[in-house]
Amino acid sequence: MRITDVESFEELASRSQDAPVVVFKHSTTCPISAAAYEEMSRFDGEVALVEVQRALSLSKAIERKTGVPHESPQVLVLRKGKVVWDASHWKVKADAVQQAVKNADDSGPGQ
Template sequence: MRLQKIMDWEDLKAATRQKGKLFVLKNSTTCPVSREAMDEVQKYAESFVGGEPPVVYLNVQEARELSNQIEDAYGVKHQSPQLLLIEDQAVSWNASHWKITQKACQQAFER
C-alpha cells in the first residue's frame, strides 16, 4: 500500500477535510531514522481497519515550505522524522525519531 504524498498546504487541507483525523509524517529521504519511521507508519497503514488509512506524508527536502507552514500553523517545532496527528484543526499528538512506531500510531489514533 502506498501512502498519500502531499506537496503543499492545499493538499494538506484537502486531506484533513476528506479524512478528518489525520496522521502527517514529515520524512527525510536521506535519513536512516526517517526510513525506519516510514516503515513503522507503513505497517500501521497496512494494519488499519475501516477504510483508507488516515496517513499522508511529505518529504521535507521537496516540501520545505509546507513543513514550515505546518510548524507555524500548528505550533509544533519541526523535527524529522516527525509524525503529527491532526484533528479538529489542531495537533492532538506528535512523536519524532524512534518514538514513531506502529503501536504508538495505533494508541494515538484510538484515544
C-alpha cells in the same frame, strides 16, 4: 498519499473535523527517518506523507500552522484542526500512532 502544498494540508486539517488525520514528515536521506518510514508502513490507516526535501516550505508551513516545531521524521495526528498527538525520531511507532488515532477518534466530532 503524498502531499506537497499548503492547500493539501489545509484540506486534511478540515477533514480532521470528522475523523483523525495522520501526517508523516519524512526525510529521504536520514537513516532514522528510514526506520520511521518502515515503522509507519505497519500503520493500519491512511497517512499523508510529506517528503521534507521536496516540500520543505510545506513542512515549515505545517510548523507555523500547528505550533509544533519541525522535526524529521515526525508524525502528527490532527483532530478538529489541531495537533492532538505528535512524535519524532525513534518515538515514531506504528502501535503508538494507532493508539493516538483511536484516542482522538474516541473524542467524536461533536465533542
